[in-house]
Amino acid sequence: METTLLPTLMGGALMALLAGLDRMPVGQFMLCRPLVCAPLTGMVVGQLQAGLTVGILAELIWLGRLPVGATVPPDDTQASVGAVVLCALFAGGENVSAAQTLYCLLLALPLAKTGLLLEHWARRRNDRLPDLLLARLEREDDAAVERIHLRGLIHFTLACLGTYTIVVGAGWVVGRALEPLALPVIGQIHFPVGLSLPLVGASVLLATLNVSRSLTLFCASFLAVYLAGWVL
Template sequence: MLLQAVLLSILASILSIEWMNGHFGFARPLWVGTLTGLVLGDLQQGIIIGASLQLIFMGMSGVGAAVPPDQTIGSVIATALAILTGQGIEIALTLAVPVALGAQILDIFSRTINSGLIHMADGYAQKREYGKVEMSHYLGILVQFIRTSVIVFPAIYFGVDAVTAMISVIPTAVLRGLEVSGGILPAVGFGMLLTMLEVPYLFPFFFIGFALATFGGYSTVGVTLVAVCVALVLDHYNKKNKVNTEVKNESASDLDSLME
């Protein structure tokens, strides 16, 4: 169990770092479950559990400054405990979201620490101490590695009871505060995106999407489907109007040539 806990801690840390520095998709639950199953010697079960967890976390994503539940850590622990206990998908589905929410707290703390490291790197860059700038980046990776291992290692080594106890220790006020913050931060994220896009005519689409997600009860996937349909309709009419305009311009040019 010690070896498995160490290997899964390393795997979760690498995938979390990939999530923060690339988004190539390997930190998504489907890949996480597959790789976890491969480490534990049950690839088929890992794929099955990963696919099921992918459906749960499909609509979760970070918008702007919002920090979503840590689906990577949640998927590693849920898949591993499901395989190790032999209880299959049921226990994985039960554990994935609570563990992801618990890991979200440490994710916020690690991001705060890394913000300080960024300012430290800025100071070294101004002094042209580029070796220390590089060191600051490696320290950020170390913070992420520690943050992930602190959760994954005891969860795998001590089992389900350790995970449940870890989540139960978190004060209710802290969980409530994170819930409220999670409701506010997406709006802040939308505001940040609006300031970056100097295209005023696109602003209503942001507010429509936000209203559908917040007040309409739509998931991110639902809002995306509506957005795709709206985009296709607008693209169709824009092309149609462009063709009509070109035809009118050509007709006007022909008339002008005859007049000459």
């Protein structure tokens, strides 16, 4: 199946919008988790294997810095979606290799920082809306409630799509420029580098867990899963 540029980008943009809005302002049905949004994006753009790999590698990083309350971490959701779209673009309709998948994820993760900046922008814009709403209500403009709520949602929509555009656009330009040098190196070391991402996420998660004996519980859970896999 030949991959065309526009359907891939539009399909990725749709997933970026749905997952990005689920991340904070709408729903919060956990569609924003890399383990969910990356495979779904892979299905949309025809790279399911890459989506599953990206979701597994990025999930623990996302869990280590959750977007809860006033906390605004880097947007690992858009990084995951963007990484899968980059895989589809680099593969050109072929099956993407493990090295290419890791390469695209390593390109996308640093660009997740732009999501933090754009979400701060959206929140600053929305901070002005309550005063505007009060002024409209004083003039008995009841319909302004709906319009101003919609305006707040539009700000988050622009932040989501802006982050996706930067991740995919900058990732494509930088990735194409560095591909001849970086991809052969990643091809040789992709297994230990890929293994390090979940380990880093697990380390951050353990450091932030406010649970008594969290390290003991984590090790016991890991050994239980390992034993179950060995028995089965």
